[in-house]
Amino acid sequence: MGRPTVLLLLLTFLTPGAAIRVPPAMKALSSLRWSTSFTSRGTVAKKYSINYIEQKVNHFGFDADETFKQRYLIADEYWKKNGGSILFYTGNEGDITWFCNNTGFMWDVAAQLKAMLVFAEHRYYGESLPFGNKSFTDSRHLDFLTSEQALADFAVLIKHLKKTIPGAKNQPVIAIGGSYGGMLAAWFRMKYPHIVVGALAASAPIWHFGNLVPCGVFMEIVTKDFKRSGPNCSETIRSSWDAINRFARTGAGLRWLSESLGLCTALTNTQDVQNLKAWISETWINLAMVDYPYESDFLQPLPAWPIKVVCQYLKNPSVSDAQLLQNIFQALNVYYNYSGQANCLNISETTTSSLGTQGWSYQACTEMVMPFCTNGIDDMFEPHSWNLREFSEDCFKQWGVRPRPAWIITMYGGKNISSHTNIIFSNGELDPWSGGGVTKDITDTLVAITIPEGAHHLDLRARNAFDPTTVLLARSLEVRHMKQWIRDFYANQRKKH
Amino acid sequence: MGRPTVLLLLLTFLTPGAAIRVPPAMKALSSLRWSTSFTSRGTVAKKYSINYIEQKVNHFGFDADETFKQRYLIADEYWKKNGGSILFYTGNEGDITWFCNNTGFMWDVAAQLKAMLVFAEHRYYGESLPFGNKSFTDSRHLDFLTSEQALADFAVLIKHLKKTIPGAKNQPVIAIGGSYGGMLAAWFRMKYPHIVVGALAASAPIWHFGNLVPCGVFMEIVTKDFKRSGPNCSETIRSSWDAINRFARTGAGLRWLSESLGLCTALTNTQDVQNLKAWISETWINLAMVDYPYESDFLQPLPAWPIKVVCQYLKNPSVSDAQLLQNIFQALNVYYNYSGQANCLNISETTTSSLGTQGWSYQACTEMVMPFCTNGIDDMFEPHSWNLREFSEDCFKQWGVRPRPAWIITMYGGKNISSHTNIIFSNGELDPWSGGGVTKDITDTLVAITIPEGAHHLDLRARNAFDPTTVLLARSLEVRHMKQWIRDFYANQRKKH
Numbered sequence: 001m002g003r004p005t006v007l008l009l010l011l012t013f014l015t016p017g018a019a020i021r022v023p024p025a026m027k028a029l030s031s032l033r034w035s036t037s038f039t040s041r042g043t044v045a046k047k048y049s050i051n052y053i054e055q056k057v058n059h060f061g062f063d064a065d066e067t068f069k070q071r072y073l074i075a076d077e078y079w080k081k082n083g084g085s086i087l088f089y090t091g092n093e094g095d096i097t098w099f100c101n102n103t104g105f106m107w108d109v110a111a112q113l114k115a116m117l118v119f120a121e122h123r124y125y126g127e128s129l130p131f132g133n134k135s136f137t138d139s140r141h142l143d144f145l146t147s148e149q150a151l152a153d154f155a156v157l158i159k160h161l162k163k164t165i166p167g168a169k170n171q172p173v174i175a176i177g178g179s180y181g182g183m184l185a186a187w188f189r190m191k192y193p194h195i196v197v198g199a200l201a202a203s204a205p206i207w208h209f210g211n212l213v214p215c216g217v218f219m220e221i222v223t224k225d226f227k228r229s230g231p232n233c234s235e236t237i238r239s240s241w242d243a244i245n246r247f248a249r250t251g252a253g254l255r256w257l258s259e260s261l262g263l264c265t266a267l268t269n270t271q272d273v274q275n276l277k278a279w280i281s282e283t284w285i286n287l288a289m290v291d292y293p294y295e296s297d298f299l300q301p302l303p304a305w306p307i308k309v310v311c312q313y314l315k316n317p318s319v320s321d322a323q324l325l326q327n328i329f330q331a332l333n334v335y336y337n338y339s340g341q342a343n344c345l346n347i348s349e350t351t352t353s354s355l356g357t358q359g360w361s362y363q364a365c366t367e368m369v370m371p372f373c374t375n376g377i378d379d380m381f382e383p384h385s386w387n388l389r390e391f392s393e394d395c396f397k398q399w400g401v402r403p404r405p406a407w408i409i410t411m412y413g414g415k416n417i418s419s420h421t422n423i424i425f426s427n428g429e430l431d432p433w434s435g436g437g438v439t440k441d442i443t444d445t446l447v448a449i450t451i452p453e454g455a456h457h458l459d460l461r462a463r464n465a466f467d468p469t470t471v472l473l474a475r476s477l478e479v480r481h482m483k484q485w486i487r488d489f490y491a492n493q494r495k496k497h
Numbered sequence: 498m499g500r501p502t503v504l505l506l507l508l509t510f511l512t513p514g515a516a517i518r519v520p521p522a523m524k525a526l527s528s529l530r531w532s533t534s535f536t537s538r539g540t541v542a543k544k545y546s547i548n549y550i551e552q553k554v555n556h557f558g559f560d561a562d563e564t565f566k567q568r569y570l571i572a573d574e575y576w577k578k579n580g581g582s583i584l585f586y587t588g589n590e591g592d593i594t595w596f597c598n599n600t601g602f603m604w605d606v607a608a609q610l611k612a613m614l615v616f617a618e619h620r621y622y623g624e625s626l627p628f629g630n631k632s633f634t635d636s637r638h639l640d641f642l643t644s645e646q647a648l649a650d651f652a653v654l655i656k657h658l659k660k661t662i663p664g665a666k667n668q669p670v671i672a673i674g675g676s677y678g679g680m681l682a683a684w685f686r687m688k689y690p691h692i693v694v695g696a697l698a699a700s701a702p703i704w705h706f707g708n709l710v711p712c713g714v715f716m717e718i719v720t721k722d723f724k725r726s727g728p729n730c731s732e733t734i735r736s737s738w739d740a741i742n743r744f745a746r747t748g749a750g751l752r753w754l755s756e757s758l759g760l761c762t763a764l765t766n767t768q769d770v771q772n773l774k775a776w777i778s779e780t781w782i783n784l785a786m787v788d789y790p791y792e793s794d795f796l797q798p799l800p801a802w803p804i805k806v807v808c809q810y811l812k813n814p815s816v817s818d819a820q821l822l823q824n825i826f827q828a829l830n831v832y833y834n835y836s837g838q839a840n841c842l843n844i845s846e847t848t849t850s851s852l853g854t855q856g857w858s859y860q861a862c863t864e865m866v867m868p869f870c871t872n873g874i875d876d877m878f879e880p881h882s883w884n885l886r887e888f889s890e891d892c893f894k895q896w897g898v899r900p901r902p903a904w905i906i907t908m909y910g911g912k913n914i915s916s917h918t919n920i921i922f923s924n925g926e927l928d929p930w931s932g933g934g935v936t937k938d939i940t941d942t943l944v945a946i947t948i949p950e951g952a953h954h955l956d957l958r959a960r961n962a963f964d965p966t967t968v969l970l971a972r973s974l975e976v977r978h979m980k981q982w983i984r985d986f987y988a989n990q991r992k993k994h
Contacts, residue, residue: 056901059904060557060558060643060645060646061557061640061641061643062636062639062640062643062863062864062898062899062901063636063637063639063640063897063898064640065898065899139559139560140560142559142560143558143559143560143561144558146557146558146559148557148645149557152907152908155907155908156907159903159907191688192910193910193916193917194910194911194913194914194916195907195910366559367559400560401559401560401562402559402562404553404559406656407556410649410652410653410656410692411649411652413689413690413691413692414691416691417691418989419690419691419918420690421916492915
């Protein structure tokens with residue numbers, strides 16, 4: 001595959017957070033292990049139990065009857081058996097403890113909703129590997145990594161919890177998720193409305209498939225974020241690609257690039273240069289996703305409004321190539337070396353290891369076929385068109401499978417979802433994923449909440465003194481809807497008896 | 498497995514009909530073959546095209562990328578591109594041409610709904626065999642025989658039709674099915690509401706799973722049908738089992754049984770006697786399903802109200818064993834030899850070969866786990882309890898798979914389906930499957946229609962001069978709902994533009 005597709009294959013969702021987790025306390029409590037974790041502020045303890053459920057590897061076939069252990073976390077400090085609720089995080093492409101620690105919103109609202117918090121790990125991520133360390137060896141072992149299987153896991157898990165936890169049986173369950181997890185939350189409500197009374201789908205680009213939205217919308221929003229964060233910022237980045245290309249023509253230029261940037265491994269050929277540009281592009285993308293209004297320590301520590309900080313180095317697109325690239329490199333250091341502790345930069349890494357990049361790469365090659373493109377005009381990147389045929393070839397080479405780009409729309413309805421109810425779609429306008437999200441109300445009970453100053457699911461993060469008013473408003477609307485769903489559930493239950 | 502379970506394993510749905518199909522006319526018309534068939538009355542011609550679509554063998558996994566040809570029939574004589582609709586029969590466990598010819602209701606309403614009729618064959622039945630004649634060889638080849646895969650086939654097919662048939666794109670599709678096909682129609686609307694605007698689920702026992710209804714309800718309704726059809730009728734049948742058992746104790750008794758009944762193969766051992774009783778039980782069950790108010794020629798020709806005819810032979814439970822059994826055998830002959838052409842009776846057959854008994858046996862052993870039981874008191878059968886463990890063992894022996902009795906409820910919601918809309922559940926009160934059906938309105942748009950004089954989906958059959966008023970009323974209500982769905986669809990469409 002040409003680099004553009006590789007670049008886009010690497011594109012995974014990010015669910016940045018502000019928590020550092022200390023090792024589990026390992027205090028045995030019945031059959032559960034308890035794990036305590038602390039946020040970076042060191043003050044709010046998150047206490048949850050770590051649990052496992054045996055799940056069928058294949059819910060949709062009976063030939064293989066194997067099971068695997070799916071991990072899930074439960075926090076019930078604020079749960080009330082009388083009139084309470086269950087908030088169920090539909091885990092996405094990563095370690096569930098990481099999502100648990102980075103979805104402070106659920107912890108913040110637990111008391112007022114008298115809610116038990118459940119965080120369910122997505123199969124093939126974290127510890128929930130259907131075939132252990134063989135899970136990614138080939139397409140046969142990967143055959144059960146689909147959104148449908150993940151939703152079935154969630155459904156089976158909730159039925160299990162209701163059956164086994166005294167007091168849980170007659171309580172409403174609300175699905176909550178962000179990013180791909182937000183898509184899962186929405187789809188879970190659509191497909192299993194008998195199991196969850198509603199869903200909060202934060203930053204869920206459920207329309208980033210097929211022709212539902214233009215393929216360029218994602219990178220245009222990334223570009224806008226840089227444009228608004230400093231004069232000439234996006235123009236400087238747009239100019240940088242040709243500057244790199246010009247340096248890359250000679251061995252001396254490659255050496256200069258490697259040294260100026262402090263790369264761990266020197267660039268030696270054209271492919272390396274393509275990788276460098278892909279890595280830089282992903283950095284800008286990641287910054288757009290985590291452009292939060294306060295200091296956060298996702299992956300590497302970042303300052304508040306990190307794009308503004310980055311853009312301070314990117315004010316002039318008209319300087320010499322060398323000067324421009326040195327400015328770019330300083331900007332990159334904001335993302336990769338804010339703490340000043342990196343000795344060199346590794347262009348094969350952009351995100352936390354808590355995210356399962358292998359798994360997501362497979363999912364992107366099968367069901368989650370999201371078209372991306374750039375034209376260099378409406379965005380600040382080198383032009384790349386979306387080429388499904390090439391993408392398919394690359395997927396076949398990498399995983400031995402071919403994408404089915406129409407399937408997700410057939411399965412989950414595309415834009416034709418108005419017959420469903422009780423789903424909140426929240427999106428931050430700074431978040432490039434909002435381009436594929438639902439940003440207008442569809443019906444009275446399929447509502448869109450937009451957060452002008454929000455990046456990738458800011459609303460799901462723990463409350464913060466620097467939260468903009470718009471995210472406070474969004475959260476309070478979300479809680480209002482959830483309370484309504486809970487009231488409706490109990491009212492219906494009373495009607496039955 | 499003990500016979501009771503075998504008996505129940507054999508229990509398949511029946512979709513009896515009144516049509517004799519002449520061989521296809523084979524007149525080529527573009528790429529379609531046209532097939533013309535005639536009802537028994539010889540007057541109403543059914544003209545449809547036979548078509549095939551390439552479907553993924555596995556919609557829910559990407560390792561195997563094979564496809565197979567799914568057959569579907571289209572009749573568009575009454576279809577209008579302007580303001581029309583598409584009635585989509587969600588094929589069940591048999592040859593789709595048989596269902597097509599036995600769902601006269603769709604043909605009868607096509608003109609007033611300006612409807613295209615589509616009949617989609619269920620995978621693993623009729624010609625739609627994913628692995629040709631290897632489809633049933635082992636659990637590996639059978640792994641893709643599930644309701645979820647079948648629904649996915651339907652969804653993909655409808656998307657394909659809308660894309661390829663000019664004028665179909667912006668038309669509402671209504672799912673229609675009877676029996677297991679009715680379950681599929683209801684589930685299709687629940688899971689793919691973006692693809693069908695509503696569903697008519699006729700005689701669909703969607704609650705005949707787990708503990709949703711008592712396991713004895715089915716056989717109780719069979720018994721009631723015989724009780725109401727003649728004095729002492731059900732009591733006579735109840736007495737017959739012990740009479741058979743007493744005869745079966747000796748070789749002479751076995752010979753007498755075999756000869757008196759005119760069996761093709763003589764009974765020689767206890768297992769044969771169990772098989773005989775299972776076969777007789779199934780005959781009574783089948784009669785309860787096809788107890789139609791007019792002469793019909795399903796399997797074997799049957800008189801109007803066949804149970805009444807049968808019961809004329811079963812008026813006295815207190816005669817000698819020999820006399821009682823001779824009466825039973827005369828009654829059986831109503832079902833097996835109404836035309837007088839059978840030379841002997843074969844106890845390994847009870848239903849038309851158009852039904853795929855192998856496929857249904859596998860489905861009953863995996864997803865479609867329907868508990869049945871008898872107690873000999875509330876019903877006229879020998880007592881048999883429902884034994885899941887034993888059932889599971891037998892399934893494993895027969896197919897190498899084990900049933901997952903909770904799965905269907907987890908997947909499709911059990912009794913908790915009130916968030917769905919636009920489904921008509923119709924049931925005949927004579928139909929034993931009505932015990933597992935929805936017979937009371939759930940909401941304004943999830944409505945139940947009951948037909949007091951109706952057997953198994955009488956409403957889906959072609960109109961007949963002897964139709965009781967209640968089925969005429971049911972059909973007119975069904976049409977009224979369907980017209981409303983169509984109107985709503987077009988009103989919404991206008992609103993969008």
